[in-house]
Amino acid sequence: MGMIGGGKDAFIGAIHRLAANMDGLIELSCGALSIDPETAIASGEALFLPASRTYTNYEEMILAEAALPPEIRMDFVTIVTPNFAHFAPAMMALTHGFHVVIEKPITFSLEEAKQLKEKVEETGLILCLTHTYSGYPMVKQAKAMVADGKLGQIRKVWVEYPQGWLSKLSEREGNVQAAWRTDPKKSGKSAVMGDIGTHAAHLAEYVTGAKITAICAELNTLVDGRMMDDDGAVLLQFDNGSKGVLMASQVAAGEENALKIRVYGEKGGIEWFQHEPNTLLVKWLDQPTQIYRAGSAHLYKAAIHNCRTPAGHPEGYLEAFANIYRNFALTLGSRLSGTTPTPEMLDFPGIEDGLRGMAFIENVVASAQSDKKWTPHTI
Numbered sequence: 491m492g493m494i495g496g497g498k499d500a501f502i503g504a505i506h507r508l509a510a511n512m513d514g515l516i517e518l519s520c521g522a523l524s525i526d527p528e529t530a531i532a533s534g535e536a537l538f539l540p541a542s543r544t545y546t547n548y549e550e551m552i553l554a555e556a557a558l559p560p561e562i563r564m565d566f567v568t569i570v571t572p573n574f575a576h577f578a579p580a581m582m583a584l585t586h587g588f589h590v591v592i593e594k595p596i597t598f599s600l601e602e603a604k605q606l607k608e609k610v611e612e613t614g615l616i617l618c619l620t621h622t623y624s625g626y627p628m629v630k631q632a633k634a635m636v637a638d639g640k641l642g643q644i645r646k647v648w649v650e651y652p653q654g655w656l657s658k659l660s661e662r663e664g665n666v667q668a669a670w671r672t673d674p675k676k677s678g679k680s681a682v683m684g685d686i687g688t689h690a691a692h693l694a695e696y697v698t699g700a701k702i703t704a705i706c707a708e709l710n711t712l713v714d715g716r717m718m719d720d721d722g723a724v725l726l727q728f729d730n731g732s733k734g735v736l737m738a739s740q741v742a743a744g745e746e747n748a749l750k751i752r753v754y755g756e757k758g759g760i761e762w763f764q765h766e767p768n769t770l771l772v773k774w775l776d777q778p779t780q781i782y783r784a785g786s787a788h789l790y791k792a793a794i795h796n797c798r799t800p801a802g803h804p805e806g807y808l809e810a811f812a813n814i815y816r817n818f819a820l821t822l823g824s825r826l827s828g829t830t831p832t833p834e835m836l837d838f839p840g841i842e843d844g845l846r847g848m849a850f851i852e853n854v855v856a857s858a859q860s861d862k863k864w865t866p867h868t869i
């Protein structure tokens with residue numbers, strides 16, 4: 491793995507390294523770890539990277555790595571830069587034959603995402619998008635139960651992602667992560683939908699297996715002086731006839747990462763809450779509620795494949811992230827050894843999810859700005 495961004499000045503890069511390390515399948519071998527050359531070098535030293543493979547910009551890294559013998563050079567690059575700096579390194583990495591792991595939202599604009607998709611298809615390389623929450627075992631259990639028809643025909647989806655960390659004007663108080671996320675030149679068309687709304691939309695489509703076909707949205711800026719939205723609500727229609735409600739807010743003061751999804755069919759519903767990730771509640775129309783737990787033998791294969799510890803030992807965000815990396819690494823390993831990956835290995839988000847996420851952001855903004863409101867969710 492080579493990493494772009496994620497140095498001492500960054501948040502999510504360190505989480506990626508922990509997740510990538512967890513199964514011993516991936517080794518960090520090089521990096522262009524910061525936009526600031528001094529920080530890039532200091533970050534490489536702190537991670538014990540060789541000086542010769544600690545680069546001060548991503549262009550230099552991709553060219554230098556491409557010139558190394560195949561058994562030495564990185565196999566893939568992980569892009570953990572702010573949203574506006576995803577597209578160029580991803581295109582360059584693919585052009586030079588490197589697989590890509592990339593943060594969400596996949597690009598700055600839908601147009602960029604379309605170009606990236608063309609490049610992925612043209613090169614045949616693997617792209618993995620880190621929609622972290624789809625890596626949790628009990629989310630996979632929920633998906634498998636829906637797919638197996640346990641809930642009957644799906645009718646209603648509620649997905650909510652309230653956070654409180656932008657309740658103040660932190661972008662003016664030196665919070666680097668808040669600063670670029672609320673800057674329209676760096677974040678994209680919607681701040682709240684790009685940062686967390688796309689996670690919620692992806693989770694709704696992942697668990698139900700259905701695709702959003704139309705949306706009716708409202709976006710708000712609830713903190714005075716902020717340049718972009720920090721709150722929003724979206725009504726959803728799905729291609730299986732079900733209806734949904736999505737809520738994303740970064741000004742829900744006191745909330746942490748309170749992502750919750752509820753899906754209801756004719757016979758019952760499921761509820762998963764990321765603060766209690768080992769638990770899946772299954773509610774029945776005519777029976778008491780059941781509690782499914784990670785690590786139990788009663789789970790579907792897709793969930794068991796992504797459990798790491800015996801029942802009762804908490805597994806969380808890092809393990810969910812690691813599940814995405816492991817499935818990607820096993821798929822890449824199959825590619826490199828000429829074997830066929832199993833369906834469980836192929837279970838990680840990719841370019842299509844990235845494209846749908848960018849379309850979601852842009853369609854939400856279009857709907858919020860229109861008087862007509864209901865807007866087809868097309869790419």
Ligand SMILES: NC(=O)c1ccc[n+]([C@@H]2O[C@H](COP(=O)([O-])OP(=O)(O)OC[C@H]3O[C@@H](n4cnc5c(N)ncnc54)[C@H](O)[C@@H]3O)[C@@H](O)[C@H]2O)c1
Pocket residue numbers: 494495496497498499500501502503522523524525526547548570571572573575593594595620621622666667670684685
């Ligand atoms: N999947 C998740 O749960 C999750 C969580 C947090 C952040 N993210 C996403 O991760 C990305 C990064 O977010 P963050 O909070 O870590 O940002 P950050 O501001 O903390 O870190 C960004 C890093 O990128 C570097 N950088 C910027 N431009 C660069 C360039 N051209 N070349 C090399 N390095 C460059 C910066 O120096 C810094 O090291 C964003 O796209 C964000 O949406 C995803």
